[in-house]
Amino acid sequence: MDPVPAELGWTSYRTGTFDSWRGPEHSRKQDYVAEEVPVVLVYNTIPHVVMLTTPLNLEDFGLGFSLTEGIIRHPSEILSIKTVQRAKGVEVRMQIPEERFNNLHGKGKNMTGRTGCGLCGATTLEQAIRPTRKVGTGLVLDAHRLSAAFETMRQQQALNLLTGAVHAAAWLDPEHGITAVREDVGRHNALDKLIGALAKSGCDFSAGWLLVTSRASYEMVQKAASVGITLLAAISAPTALAISLAEDCGLTLVGFTRNDNHTIYTHPFRLQHFQESTA
Secondary structure: OOOOOOEOOEOOEEEEEEEEEEOOEEEEEEEEEEOOEEEEEEEOOEEEEEEEEOOOOHHHHHHHHHHHOOOOOOHHHOOEEEEEEEOOEEEEEEEOOHHHHHOOOOOOOOEEEOOOOOOOOOOOHHHHOOOOOOOOOOOOEEHHHHHHHHHHHHHOOHHHHHHOOOEEEEEEEOOOEEEEEEEEOOHHHHHHHHHHHHHHOOOOOOOOEEEEOOOEOHHHHHHHHHOOOOEEEEOOOEOHHHHHHHHHHOOEEEEEEEOOEEEEEEOHHHEEOOOOOOO
8 A cells, every 4th residue: 555645646756776885785776756746826827836846735735835925814715726737747726815816916926936945936025034923822842742742753754754855844732742744845845735734624823833854944934923833843953034033923943853852942931841850
């Protein structure tokens, strides 16, 4: 059984036989390679952006991208969504209210984004560095639980376990642990897919925590804060601009989350530590 089922006829990986070297030892072995395809996001019949994306959970991607880029304000404003297979890629066709569509006029039309591009289509500094709303108080997370959650997340990354080539974003629920994981060759795409999946289910974004298997860039913080997420934990480092934005909007930003180690860069009150007594 395929551990990562195909979507719309596109598989998320392909197999091949390649030359493998381990020091001086050579062998021919079968390997799994992650796929990426052009995905066109179309609003009201007009193409808006082309992204290189892993062809999985594309309706989640369309919804999440629409929310985090401020194209819509609520999931209900996606009046319809449909994925259509093309010879060289996939179209995600969405219908949105005319008021929202009119705001897209001249912004990013027919733009092309590299894999996981976070500022695709931005033509001015104002578009690139958008104002981000303040997040709420949120919940307090036990630091030991954070480390365990990253291990659970790793085990649920079916495509990455095969290929070692994709990022993931996961949602940590206070009662049920990791409840959703989305994967993609682009870290921004994985996050948009996760936010789309959660929004579709009516998730309260202030009542859980976001985990990502990448660095914490400015755009990742911006996307998280745009829907009200209060804590973002990344497996790698944040950027200075990401720290600045997280500080300003009230989001707790955690980096280098590996094993039992992590560094808290902003608003540490949401991560609780229990230190053992040395007495």
